[in-house]
Amino acid sequence: MRALITTKDGSVEFAEVPEPRRTSSELLVQVSASTVARGDLNTARLSPPGSPVGLDVVGTVVVPAADGSGPEEGARVMGYTGARAGGWAEQVALDSSLVVPIPDALTDDVAAALPNSGLAALAGLEAGGFLLDRRVLVTGATGGVGRLAVQLAQLAGAEVTGLVSSPQGRDRLRVFDWLTTASADDVAGPFDLVVDLVGGDVLSQAMSLVAEDGVLASLAQTAPETASVPFFWFAMHPGAKLVSVNNTMGQREAGRGVRRLELLARLAQTGRIDPHVTGAASWEEAPDLLAALGARELDGRTALRIS
Ligand SMILES: NC(=O)c1ccc[n+]([C@@H]2O[C@H](COP(=O)([O-])OP(=O)(O)OC[C@H]3O[C@@H](n4cnc5c(N)ncnc54)[C@H](OP(=O)(O)O)[C@@H]3O)[C@@H](O)[C@H]2O)c1
Incomplete structure (x- = not known):
């Protein structure tokens, strides 16, 4: 064939x-x-x-x-x-x-x-548990997985922010009601759940935005550079979890x-x-x-x- x-x-x-x-x-x-x-x-x-x-x-x-x-x-x-x-x-x-x-x-x-993409989005959101009224950040929100993660989190009752890489990305996400978009410079945490679909510097930065006891679900290595752990992350975010998520899991x-x-x-x-x-x-x-x-x-x- x-x-x-x-x-x-x-x-x-x-x-x-x-x-x-x-x-x-x-x-x-x-x-x-x-x-x-x-x-x-x-x-x-x-x-x-x-x-x-x-x-x-x-x-x-x-x-x-x-x-x-x-x-x-x-x-x-x-x-x-x-x-x-x-x-x-x-x-x-x-x-x-x-x-x-x-x-x-x-x-x-x-x-x-x-x-x-849908299984990945669901797996990333599941890492955060019950999402009603929870603050969720989706990085790479303009991507295929990101868009579905945004929509599924909204359906679950979360307050969702989509991280975009450019003003054009913000325009592309205007179709979503109730979605706050943010660029890397203006995103304001803390978030109960971060679904990271970019990796690299975005993942490093996202680690600082996780709430105490929050979860950062890492699914991706889209960006070419390697992520680094922010200084004293463990002390500043006691109880926060960094979990790796794969859409084939379970x-x-x-x-x-x-x-x-x-x-x-x-x-x-x-x-x-x-x-x-x-x-x-x-x-x-x-x-x-x-x-x-x-x-x-x-x-x-x-x-x-x-x-
Ligand atoms: N763990 C799993 O089970 C699983 C399953 C499926 C997918 N994934 C991974 O999830 C990621 C997203 O997949 P996808 O299919 O949604 O990809 P996609 O449609 O290509 O979307 C990529 C997203 O990342 C952004 N992006 C790309 N390069 C970037 C960079 N250097 N810095 C910042 N943002 C950047 C893009 O923003 P622009 O629109 O500005 O380019 C876009 O929002 C991929 O890494 C993929 O391999 C993992």
Whole structure:
């Protein structure tokens, strides 16, 4: 089958690859759409040449899981590949714990933008516990994960601030009611929860903004530089926690991943969250789209149509 794989110069190219091998809990999906996210850029840049790419999947089940779990043959589904990727291919194997049927009303383009980013946003927010009336800071708020984190935190009743890197970023977030936007210079803590989607200097600065007993959930290394711990952070923030969060954590336990994907699909279908899909392109254009993402030229998610 045809698939995009990583190249030695940090991009992707087409190759003929074998049909994916499956365990008994995995189903085979004919892929119709994916999306272009920062995680895909990381795969292209950091994985050995020849590695599979693509974290988000929308498609149709062609072979159900042998153990009977998950959606049936012919079901239209969305799912998350986990770290092993492989969604930028004609077919992909997905574990039944990370794939759900989706309603016709949810378009391929929107559904494809939900799994990876939505699970990450939920995992980051979960680190803060009960969010009603809590002060939440989301860094990288203009990004795909950031926008969903902002919306999900607002739905949970939090008082949300989105950190932006430029005045243009502030304009891009004006669509959200009740959202306070702040630049690095004017953001005012303390926050009960910081969901950091940038890393580097932003993470270093965010550590100073966490409340005593607050939580800083670190999900990202978008910025190139290494974060540093502010002087006497532990003394100034007794009880504060810095936790590393991964969107695959615990998703296979007790149907958690499935429930979360169903929640994301329901919220998007009813218009309560919007993953901000601003365009769609053929997967033939994937190398150019990755380059544009790396140059911070993409605003919103671009759906990738796989044929
Ligand atoms: N831990 C997990 O399980 C998990 C899961 C999914 C994603 N992630 C990570 O989460 C991060 C966000 O993912 P995404 O898909 O939302 O990325 P994205 O759509 O590319 O958004 C990146 C965001 O970071 C900002 N940004 C980029 N470089 C920056 C810099 N040097 N300094 C300050 N801000 C910068 C961008 O601001 P501008 O708009 O101004 O460029 C944008 O708001 C990525 O690092 C990704 O790998 C982690």
